[in-house]
Amino acid sequence: GNSVTQMEGPVTLSEEAFLTINCTYTATGYPSLFWYVQYPGEGLQLLLKATKADDKGSNKGFEATYRKETTSFHLEKGSVQVSDSAVYFCALSDITDKLIFGTGTRLQVFP
């Protein structure tokens, strides 16, 4: 069945460091791919999305490119801030219109 695999956390970085959180997926067909972010004590917020191969989603300095050949959708940011500390979830949607999530990766950014 469809699934999403994310790198385990926590990822600990200093402010202004480069961030990569790896995400790979297994799916039949052509899923849409998403990154959601969960700040402490809050719900899930859509960070960015890509609906077809080679699309790049971007928002708030974060980017991810839908790579069909490597079945990946890695999240990157050039310079993280303390306020980026949160849990990041990679997800895909299949033809049934539900989201399948990865396990989440906790990012901790220190000043």
Added chain:
Amino acid sequence: EPEVTQTPSHQVTQMGQEVILRCVPISNHLYFYWYRQILGQKVEFLVSFYNNEISEKSEIFDDQFSVERPDGSNFTLKIRSTKLEDSAMYFCASGQTIYGYTFGSGTRLTVV
């Protein structure tokens, strides 16, 4: 910006009791969902709802669970007889997947 509102934010209940989790989706959305997240685990799909009926449900969504849209604005999840393993954060969402739907801030359910 439109929000999905969930109440209560935290509910503690005794095992075997019925609970109702409430959600007010975004007003012009037509698709509604419930997900749950057991502490430290992944977010799991429970059920989707469209046109006043369930469009899909997961294996988790057994006979103990039901959903309802009682008055055109609220969207509720009922657990008839709670078990300890139902303790989780429950998220409501509305919208369509392809656009990335909007989640509420969740209800933390603790079954004791």
